[in-house]
Amino acid sequence: MPARKPGLRALVFDVFGTVVDWRGSIIREGRALGRRKKLEIDWPAFADGWRAGYRPAMARVRSGELPWTTIDALHRMILEDLLRRFRIDRLSGAEKDDFNRAWHRLRPWPDARRGLARLKRGFTIATLSNGNVALLVDMAKHSRLPWDCVLSAELFGHYKPDPEAYLGAARLLGLAPGQVMLVAAHKDDLLAAKACGLRTAFVPRPLEFGPDARVAVRTERAFDVNARDFLDLAARLLPRRTH
């Protein structure tokens, strides 16, 4: 029987891949740009390349090689490399800036908005993303995501999976780590949160990296909850009457 977990007060969500479909959104924005600028580009490969640059760029910040740099600025650095690699030379600075802000316009998975609205009735719901605050706020307005609070690695000067990000989120919410649950499609993120004392909910997103990619979707007993999507997560965490 589903029941609200005792003491659980807030759910914090990984965003890129867990809440929003970054790959489908970037491909769509790329295709629209390509039509306007008459570019013949493999946009799925371009989207994958943009995302592939993200972890190494963050690693340079996490290691101290780079000072604190927002995801907006990291995305822009990666974009410059990709434009060279894909031989795109006809974009103005303003056009590059706008394309970089495609990450502010990512669209949610089909269950996300409705699932969040349900979960919001029982819990505080917040982002806990490596995306910067401005990116997350713009995305929430654009895609009507009903966050109670926008929390970002930017507020802590530490990217996930550094413990400062998970512990900082609990601290700002005025809660003990065990009263907070991270919801994510990525097992490394969840394991780092668990090591900080947060509860964990795994929601696989098998299409995150496209229809042909292999993605870790197997449930794990290490996580407090394994849910099919946000609606299933709401059914597991909330008593029936609040659905």
Add this chain to the structure above:
Amino acid sequence: MPARKPGLRALVFDVFGTVVDWRGSIIREGRALGRRKKLEIDWPAFADGWRAGYRPAMARVRSGELPWTTIDALHRMILEDLLRRFRIDRLSGAEKDDFNRAWHRLRPWPDARRGLARLKRGFTIATLSNGNVALLVDMAKHSRLPWDCVLSAELFGHYKPDPEAYLGAARLLGLAPGQVMLVAAHKDDLLAAKACGLRTAFVPRPLEFGPDARVAVRTERAFDVNARDFLDLAARLLPRRTH
């Protein structure tokens, strides 16, 4: 003719007194507590005393005499003093904690929720309060305030009117100070924001300190906008069709 100010992207709001009626809310909570605990107390005087302790307590943080201390913790320190002063000795620790959280349950002025909903259609709307994040998030859920983002002095380690608070808000929103407008009922707050390059909107709240208090309500040419309330502010800032 009202028109959206060019370049204005976000409105940040002072909260205590500007968005919510702290005095009426604290009096109501005090009276409910008094009935439960059979206390005969002058609750308006108690509310005024609680608020009167707030500026001196923040000043001790701003001067460096105290390390960073959240408003929740400052409210609790002031509460202990007040309980002694009003000779209230029959509250348990849990009852004091709950009464202290009355500040998480403050109710909005009658125009606030509807005005914010309108303004949200044209701008990013965020808190910019000395209240800590947990307090502001709880208040928003309790009073259904539709913030896009909860910003707090806590994120900057500086209470208003320190410039770090105003400039930090613009930075986190990814905007220049001139693209952000502070909305407040307090002229000192607005003048400090203006000195940092933010735009300013004065919304007087003549009843903030009760029906008998004298409050500065006169419009000032120093501010970009003087509005009667949040609905009037929406009428002044938004083109008519979006009302």
